[in-house]
Amino acid sequence: MRSFKPIIGLEIHVELATLSKMFCGCPADHFGKPPNTQTCPTCLGLPGALPVPNKKAIEWTILVGLALKGNINKKSKFDRKHYFYPDLPKGYQISQYDEPLCFGGYLQTSSGMVKITRVHIEEDTGKLQHKIIGGKKVSLIDFNRSGVPLVEIVTEPDIHSAQEAKEFAQKLQKIIRYLGVSDCDMEKGSMRLEANTSWGLNLGYKVEIKNINSFRFLGKAIEYDLKRQKKILETGKTPQQETRGWNEAKSETVTQRYKETADDYRYFPEPDIPPMIFSKSYISKIKSQIPMLPEDKMRLFIDKYGINTEYAGILVQDKSRADYFEKACVFAAKQSINPKDIANLMLNRGIDGKFSDPEKFISSLVSKNVKKYSGQSELLETIKEVIKKEKKAVADYKKGNDKVLGFLIGALQVRLKGRADPKVARNELIRLLK
């Protein structure tokens, strides 16, 4: 086999955390709810029901597209995508075909730039469970999820390793969480990953890998399947174009058993929904809502607050934690407390878990400090004692060895049981040693 490199494209679905569903007023938050308790004529596909799109879901999809540096289609529309499956109540999914809300854009990974093909909005399907009941194989359907707004993000086949795919997906998750439009919880299924993999675009096949519910599995599944494909290619054959699922128990991908559906979705414009046109001012209004994204925030923490790269990276993992840190720093600045100490206390002592309000966290530090430090007279008294006692160190200092200053302060702290204000003590010590 010639030296090909892995070609990977991702298709990522993210459920939006809107209050209501995409086309009706049923609650969108479906996780863990009793089955079929959040449905109505529209999301159950009853005869005569019609869809009316959720304004917020449109805005948030545009927000995602803009955060990924994409373009917004001035004119956009919904289309019907037809296929038959029991979890699809209307026999078609309202999706977007040739005029998605957003197209283009990119996300940088440590191995290079990954271009975004498109970002569009569609509706989620119901949920199927395959069971044996009374000795018969049956499928149970819950339509609570039916009609939940779903953003689809499709990348170009620009990814060249399992590691890069993982990094991309993790970065994307962080960005979407920063935007506050989805919790992107892989376990709950509010973020779903699919990978299209091959060893070359011109080899006449690609393998789609589904059923991946963690970033770790994404890496493992891609790695496993690329190896599998390579083995086949090395025998001079072409791997079969197919959909495979990750089986964690066996640590391998397996051919997915899907109900045979003909591959012709017969897309046509959704006649029940008027088209959409977006003005420049509308788009720039949404653009202005994009908060500082994790990478920029990390840079800020390093440059402005002097936090090291490792700590800054951890702080920006979670937007609420990064926000907490920033707020705490604002209060800390007034008390001349070093942001590094705050980062240290947050990351090593979990102090932000103890104080929900960053202001209270800072004032607790201040009040501790006030109590801790001894009074001026006690301090001066003790410094004199130390100078008297530590003759050798004092002599060394006078010879020009500044390092012993630390030792003297240490001795002072021992006597005062740590109640010396380090800054004040240092200044007084230098003064009295003159």
Add this chain to the structure above:
Amino acid sequence: MKKNILSKDQIKHIAKLANLSLDEKELQVYTEQLASVLNYMEVLQEVDTKNVPPTYQVLDGTTNVFREDKIKNSFTQKDALIQSKVTHKGYFLTKNVFEKRKTSVKALNHRKRKVIDKYNAILSVADPKGNIGHKDLFVTKGIETTAGSRVLEGFIPQYDSSVVYDFKEAGYATKYKLNQDAWGHGASGENSDFGPTKNPWNSNKVAGGSSSGSAVVVATRKVDVATATDTCGSIRMPSSYNNVCGIKPTYGAVSRYGVIAFASSLDCPGLLSNSVRNLRKYFKVINKKDPFDATSQSKNRGQNLGRQKGIIGIPIEFLGEGIDSEIKEIFMQAVETFRKANFKVRKVSLPHTKYGIAAYYIIAPTETASNLARYDGVRYGNDRGYFGPEAKRRIMLGTFASSAGYTGRYYEKAARVRTLFIRDLEKAYKKVDTILAPVSPIPPFDIGEKSGDPLELYLMDIYAAPASLSGTPSLSIPCGFTKTNLPVGMQIMGPRWSEEILFDLGEQYQKLTDWHKREPQS
């Protein structure tokens, strides 16, 4: 012209895309019928549509209709599941998706349904004291709603359509659910899975469709008003065949929410009554914007309120070949009546008239194939084996016309021709205020007379197509009788949102004539 020959394998592929199980005999029949219909559609290829954009919706350019992100009440679990045949602990239950699905064959053995009245117009009596009849496409909470199809036999909806709701609020209780061509598929009223509706003027004749039952109960004065829908003549045809008045409103004037969808970009819910005066009154109840229908009532709806009405246009293409001479004569008398009442009458041309049927019978089946995809018997109703022959034919036709490789030649082409229809009318309405035309090229015919050839029935819709494809309103009113005492109707068409002008003209005509007062001897 290229002859279409479809192979059986192609038909099998289309059936699979449409999720229909066809037996050998059906495969044979549809292979032949589809080829013949598609050959007729070839006429569209004559039309130059270069630089003509396709029209998929008729909404006055309305865009960005959204709802705020607010939670509304959902069904209880019980209500969600109540129409399903099999459930399990709060879930809908279906055969395992990996198992091969069998469609019921028993569907083909017609079970008899109780016939309530001698014209087979009424499917069920909801409240004998009620005062309105609803076409069975209108979903009625707690009252069986079948759309005239055995697929929905026994379906008791969990909600009311907006029109039914508005009438209830205005004091109109549902008296009847009314027979119709199943799903709205038909011009004669013979395509109901529950048997044809008979014409009260001569019970051997068809009642006209698809709103057949609605027209009959109004004609026989069992109710003063009945709801109906018009996708391409389904209000106007039965109105003409039963001697009643009908309004097919502007697309979007009346909410489609809860009206079982036939062809979403064409469906216009409307009304039938015995006088234009009454129609105008009832129309006020339902002529409103509905937050549940994103395509209802565009911002431009006030645009024709102050329109003139002195000049009436007569479309020359409607009066050439194909029209029954008696109908033409009766229609010309009606034109004379207007002329004598000081209206100016001018000839207008709608040059794309002859392409109307081909365009319509691609667009509507494509949309209906999509709209009927939801009927899988899991959440409500019966499985897809229960579709009648006409529904299957249209599902097959529409699936084909929108399938990969064919959509450009059919669905998209038809949508471009649709644009030309709209332009024809726009041009005409610059010269004239309204257009007067016959409704049907022929008077009511014998039940069964045309059932052998679907295309022959499709051609009945020729005069209905312009208003439907362009989403413009049309008022259908009685204008005479044939020598054998069968009613003949005419339509007054106008630009979008001109209903009030059409009513003005209709009322004026009905002051000068009394055709509409005649009742069938029943």
